[in-house]
Amino acid sequence: MDADALTERERMISGRTYRSTDPELSRERAATKRILHEYNNTHPDDEERRMELLRGLLGSVDELLWIEPPFRCDYGAQISMGRYVYANYDLAILDCAPVTIGDMVLFGPRVTLATASHPIDFHQRTVDMFEYAQPITIGEGAWLGAHVVVGPGVTIGARAVIGAGSIVTKDIPADVVAVGNPCRVVREITEQDRAAYLAAYGPAREVAEPE
Numbered sequence: 001m002d003a004d005a006l007t008e009r010e011r012m013i014s015g016r017t018y019r020s021t022d023p024e025l026s027r028e029r030a031a032t033k034r035i036l037h038e039y040n041n042t043h044p045d046d047e048e049r050r051m052e053l054l055r056g057l058l059g060s061v062d063e064l065l066w067i068e069p070p071f072r073c074d075y076g077a078q079i080s081m082g083r084y085v086y087a088n089y090d091l092a093i094l095d096c097a098p099v100t101i102g103d104m105v106l107f108g109p110r111v112t113l114a115t116a117s118h119p120i121d122f123h124q125r126t127v128d129m130f131e132y133a134q135p136i137t138i139g140e141g142a143w144l145g146a147h148v149v150v151g152p153g154v155t156i157g158a159r160a161v162i163g164a165g166s167i168v169t170k171d172i173p174a175d176v177v178a179v180g181n182p183c184r185v186v187r188e189i190t191e192q193d194r195a196a197y198l199a200a201y202g203p204a205r206e207v208a209e210p211e
Contacts, residue, residue: 012096013078017119017130020096032057032076040070059098067091074116082140087111096133097152102140108164112149113138139174159189 006014008022020026039053050069054061057076067087073079078095082103090110093099097115115133118125134153138144142156145164156162157174167181176185 012131012133013098015097015132015134017124017132019129020116020131021129028075028077032073035076036070036072042069088146094133096131098135100135100137102138102142102158104141105138106143108144108146108148110147111144114149115152117152161189 006016007024008018008020009024009028011018012020012025018025020029035053035057039050039057042050042053050067051063051065054065054067057073058079058081059077060080062081062083062085064083065081065085067085068089068091070089071087071091073093073095075095078098079093080098080100082101082105084104085101085107086105087107088109088111091107092110092112092114094112094114094116099113099115113136115136116131117133119130119132124130132152136150136152137155138150139156139158139160141159142162143160144150144156144162145166147165148162148168149166150156150168154168155171156168157172157176159175160172161177162168162172162183163177163179165181166179166183168178168183170182172178172183172185175189177187177189178185180186
């Protein structure tokens, strides 16, 4: 398809430059804000209504999902959540490109997943008002600590642990601990980590599978 014939929404999703001021995109973000306003102001006991809102907002959602309010995102439709995902307070996802979150992922407070970015060139950024976006993938079992920021185009591998306050600008492999700004791998996760935890805290009790 001719790139010039694409809508701004199509350009955004395909990774091309786009303008977020486009009326269609502005309407979609406004609709998302209305849903999130209700979500973030539901009664703490009204779990069923929050799940109903998430099912209508997100592109893919499993019943075994828990996102503590407040939660923010741009569109919602490009976010795919796996099973047993837990997000603490103030999760923010700029889903101008697809965001794929695997099973059993944990997010600490104030984690940001930002697919969107702007040109470094001043004229393109402020006069032409161009933006672009690249997908983010969080592998199953990963744990992102408080205040972690994940940038456009990043993949975090399965079971990786990202230390609090880290700024992740490059891919992180599976089964490692990574920390810092910019985030770097500091070591692999091994069976010694399991043994050390059991020695310090003892075995976990059995938890029944949800019906």
